[in-house]
Amino acid sequence: MVQRRSALIAGAISSLFFLLLVFRPPAPTATPRNVQLQSQLVQRLINGEALTLGILGGSISRQEGGYGAQVVDWLNRNWPSKEGAHSLVNGAVAASESSLASVCFDTLLQQDGSSPNLNLIIVEYSYNDAASPETARSAFEAITRQALLRNSAVFSLEFAGYSHNRGHMEIGKATNDFQNSVGTLHADVASLYSVPIVDVARYFYAFADAERLMNYTDGIHPNLEGHGLVATLVVEELIRLVASTEESAQWFLSKSISVNGPSWLHPPPPTPPSDNARSLPSLPSPFYRSSASSVSAELSPLPPPSFSSTSPSSDIIKWSCTISQISSTVSALRQSAIEMQGFLYGHDESDGGPFRSRARPGFRTNSTMGEGDDEEGHLIFALGRSADVKSVALLYRRSWQASGKAVVWVDQERETGRGRSRSGGCEREVDGQWEAETTQMVLEVVCEEGAVEWREEGELFLHVVARRRDYFKVYGYAKG
CATH class of the missing domain: 3.40.50.1110 (SGNH hydrolase)
Known part of the structure; x- marks a missing residue:
């Protein structure tokens, strides 16, 4: 009888332990x-x-x-x-x-x-x-x-x-x-x-x-x-x-x-x-x-x-952004533009009239609607030492109004003629036009970390090439 009672007690304890494991209350949730x-x-x-x-x-x-x-x-x-x-x-x-x-x-x-x-x-x-x-x-x-x-x-x-x-x-x-x-x-x-x-x-x-x-x-x-x-x-x-x-x-x-x-x-x-x-x-x-x-x-x-x-x-990726709309970075942006063939920097009324344009200066293709407008404009930014730059993004204008396309790439070569990147990577075409009825500044990553193995010595350059007659506007860039 004693053995049977002990067995029953042991079974009850085991069952209770099992129930506690299965139905134990959830752990308190951490305060967000x-x-x-x-x-x-x-x-x-x-x-x-x-x-x-x-x-x-x-x-x-x-x-x-x-x-x-x-x-x-x-x-x-x-x-x-x-x-x-x-x-x-x-x-x-x-x-x-x-x-x-x-x-x-x-x-x-x-x-x-x-x-x-x-x-x-x-x-x-x-x-x-x-x-x-x-x-x-x-x-x-x-x-x-x-x-x-x-x-x-x-x-x-x-x-x-x-x-x-x-x-x-x-x-x-x-x-x-x-x-x-x-x-x-x-x-x-x-x-x-x-x-x-x-x-x-x-x-x-x-x-x-x-x-x-x-x-x-x-x-x-x-x-x-x-x-x-x-x-x-x-x-x-x-x-x-x-x-x-x-x-x-x-x-x-x-x-x-x-x-x-x-x-x-x-x-x-x-x-x-x-x-x-x-x-x-x-x-x-x-x-x-x-x-x-x-x-x-x-x-x-x-x-x-x-x-x-x-x-x-x-989560915290250190980017440095150089943008025409941020007063503290305007000087650095303009100094980094080492070539502006076919591009002009300044204000225009393409971004919603004179009021909004005053807040949105940038580099835009320079078309005189005359001879040479079918030629490509070439804008080059000096980004600094390649060892200090892992990723690069372009800030440019997109609008439902007439806007052109551009070929953008990152390279260690400053002079690439009017051709394209010699690095074999970090090159893409960006479109300045979309269907949304608004004109905005968008950011697009051009070169991600690890996409190209750069030489440790030397500098990096961001190239933007667009036809002069096709309106294209650049507001700046970001380096990660």
């Missing part, structure tokens, strides 16, 4: 890195430390006195720092896609020749990525990963335009690619990294007089008052973060902030939501309640990339 960085941002505010805000985006974000500047101004008025003013580093470039920032991240966010510690980076490419939706996820993910690995919290800011032809805002009835937002593609990435989405489109489409509230100048770009409304939504997201823990909520309640008047950016919209507001699609914005422990805890590692080709061990 972006949530931890947001908690650190809130703690800096509570401690009275200064924040540095970074912005990456297109012409909307580049607007002087736009939403970024207004958010920083609001912070300085309502949550001032004890150690100096909160500040802004605006790395937005007009008519650029997220592919530019995914490569030129460090160059765009430099300040006085150095890379500042950015506490929050707002990323806005919902318009411009619509022209190349096939790269929207991968480039946005590369930007997000670089920001998080540099210990910067990330917000995604998503816009949408309205129909010029109809004269008012309508969802899903845009007249061209430039007005179709790709916010849903960015949301796929945001959900993986717990990136909050400031969904401007959702908010303003919900109101009957949304067009008036946004104060669009052209159906795409808000005026400064419209930027104030966008800044209000960004501030609301910051307040949501501050109110996510009991300690920070108490700090927030101790502050005197008026929802109207000079302390607030703008009063709430004066009109009630339209009848179809509840049926409008919205972008999912992940929410995680922060904890005090996440402020001091070791930062969580990033998950493997889902859309970009970047490997987890090489």
